[in-house]
Amino acid sequence: MSHFWLISVPACSSKQNAFLNLKDKIASANAEYADVAPFPIPDLKIGTLDQLVTLSDDLIKIDASIEATVLKVVDIMKTLLRGDLEQLRANLSVGDRSVEHYLRNFQWNTMKYRVDKPLREITESLQQEVGNIDAIMKTKLSAYNQVKSNLSSLERKQTGNLSVRSLADIVKKEHFLLDSEFLCTQLVAVPKQLYKQWFASYETLTDKVVPRSAVKIAEDDDYGLFAVIIFQKVLEEFCNKAREMKYIPRDFKYNESELKTYEKEMQDLGTQEKELWGTLLRLCKTNFGEALATWMHIKAIKVFVESILRYGLPPEFMSAIICPKAKHAKKTRDILNKLYGNIIGSGAGTTRNEPKQSKEMEHEFEEMSLMAGVQKEFYAYVNFTFTWDVTGASRGL
Numbered sequence: 351m352s353h354f355w356l357i358s359v360p361a362c363s364s365k366q367n368a369f370l371n372l373k374d375k376i377a378s379a380n381a382e383y384a385d386v387a388p389f390p391i392p393d394l395k396i397g398t399l400d401q402l403v404t405l406s407d408d409l410i411k412i413d414a415s416i417e418a419t420v421l422k423v424v425d426i427m428k429t430l431l432r433g434d435l436e437q438l439r440a441n442l443s444v445g446d447r448s449v450e451h452y453l454r455n456f457q458w459n460t461m462k463y464r465v466d467k468p469l470r471e472i473t474e475s476l477q478q479e480v481g482n483i484d485a486i487m488k489t490k491l492s493a494y495n496q497v498k499s500n501l502s503s504l505e506r507k508q509t510g511n512l513s514v515r516s517l518a519d520i521v522k523k524e525h526f527l528l529d530s531e532f533l534c535t536q537l538v539a540v541p542k543q544l545y546k547q548w549f550a551s552y553e554t555l556t557d558k559v560v561p562r563s564a565v566k567i568a569e570d571d572d573y574g575l576f577a578v579i580i581f582q583k584v585l586e587e588f589c590n591k592a593r594e595m596k597y598i599p600r601d602f603k604y605n606e607s608e609l610k611t612y613e614k615e616m617q618d619l620g621t622q623e624k625e626l627w628g629t630l631l632r633l634c635k636t637n638f639g640e641a642l643a644t645w646m647h648i649k650a651i652k653v654f655v656e657s658i659l660r661y662g663l664p665p666e667f668m669s670a671i672i673c674p675k676a677k678h679a680k681k682t683r684d685i686l687n688k689l690y691g692n693i694i695g696s697g698a699g700t701t702r703n704e705p706k707q708s709k710e711m712e713h714e715f716e717e718m719s720l721m722a723g724v725q726k727e728f729y730a731y732v733n734f735t736f737t738w739d740v741t742g743a744s745r746g747l
Contacts, residue, residue: 351739352450353679356389356649358657358669358732359690368668375685376672383678383685387454389671391650392465394472396665402655405469409652412477416645419484423641426491427634430627441631444639449738453671456646463647473651476644483637490633494626501619504612512573513539513598518612520568525577526604533560534582536589539573539598548576548597555591558584575600649734656732661693667732690731 361368369388377386396402424442431437444452458465463472507516517537526535540548553559558581568575580588589599650669657667674682 351737352673353735353737354453355672355674356653356669356732356734356736357672357686357729358653358661358667360661360693361666361668365668369670372668372670372689375689376682381685382675383682384675385454385673387456387671389456389650389653389669390458391654391669392458392460393665394465394651394654395468396658396663397468397470401470402659405473406652406655406659409473409648409655412473413645413648413652416477416480416641416648419480419487420638420641420645422484423487423634423638426487427631427638430631430634441635442638443635444643449642450673452642453646453738454673456650456671458647458650459643469651469655473648476647476651480641480644483641487633487637490626490630494623494630497619497623497626501616501623504616504619511539511570512568512575513600517575517600517602518609520575521577521602521604523604523606525565525567527579528604532581532583533579534585535604536578536580536585537567537600537602538576538578538592539600540576541573541596542569542571544596545574547595551595552576552578552592552597555595556580556584556587559588573598649736652734653732656734660732669732686731687729690729693730 359368359372369386373386375381376384424438427441428438431441442449447455463475467475508519509515512520521537527533538548538552549564552564553561560579563579564576566574566576578588592599653669654665657669658665661667672682672686
């Protein structure tokens with residue numbers, strides 16, 4: 351499990367110097383508290399302040415929606431791999447890179463998401479892309495589940511003991527007297543402890559039972575399956591008397607064409623299930639990478655928008671991705687708070703000549719959080735956190 355913090359701070363002199371200063375404090379030879387890497391965000395089209403504020407609110411919902419799609423793909427893949435976490439880890443990648451490697455080396459995809467487009471247009475494009483992925487996954491998963499359900503239904507008929515299971519794969523043509531006008535073959539499941547009673551009684555359960563015609567076809571731990579030849583007109587009476595003796599008549603009529611159809615259906619469904627499983631797994635792998643990359647672009651937009659609203663214009667800030675090492679999260683956070691705790695931001699609607707102190711911002715942030723019914727820890731710098739595990743990601747702030 352890896353914890354990631356996406357942060358941005360004003361770049362007073364240069365982004366490079368701001369990043370090197372951060373790295374020196376938390377990821378140098380003398381301060382090995384976290385891994386840190388640049389989280390480069392291009393200069394995006396800002397638009398008006400009102401547009402940024404509205405987009406900031408919308409991004410919260412969009413972020414959650416895309417995360418849900420990412421997790422859904424992970425869940426599908428986990429189910430396909432029957433919970434094998436090693437296989438799951440091997441298949442969760444963005445292109446040919448692991449999730450962690452992609453996050454630590456994030457680059458904005460300028461070929462797909464042109465930076466000269468308005469922010470709202472880029473965001474909607476990202477949202478639509480994941481919406482398409484979600485729709486495709488639903489369709490393919492539904493088709494796979496339908497075939498799997500049909501196959502499971504047939505397979506269930508082959509489970510259980512001889513008193514309940516399908517007999518299609520057990521009986522053969524030679525076990526039956528066919529094409530007789532007066533005689534028929536009846537199958538009976540007999541409890542093993544009643545064998546002696548069965549052989550002593552079956553000929554007299556009713557008249558017109560062919561003597562010594564009982565033949566054992568199969569046997570399991572609980573029952574033996576016998577074939578008996580009787581006259582068709584006493585079939586119902588024979589079955590009723592058999593039940594009284596604790597034997598279980600099986601309602602099975604030999605039909606060679608139906609048996610062949612059953613066997614072919616089993617084979618076809620088995621082949622189809624395997625093919626759909628492979629297709630769905632490959633689709634999961636591809637769509638996971640696409641969805642995760644899209645999700646990180648949304649997070650990049652969130653960092654960009656919040657940085658503008660927090661620090662004002664022009665957009666002179668340094669953004670980075672931080673992964674605290676085990677047991678060093680608190681120490682890393684303390685260092686960040688010490689480094690950036692006195693940041694003076696312009697805030698939404700202010701200018702460089704009208705700074706808003708971080709304490710005032712903290713008070714406003716707490717008020718908004720209480721109005722929303724949530725409580726979030728405030729940082730003087732822009733901060734978004736999330737956790738990535740092999741089984742998925744859990745949403746942060």
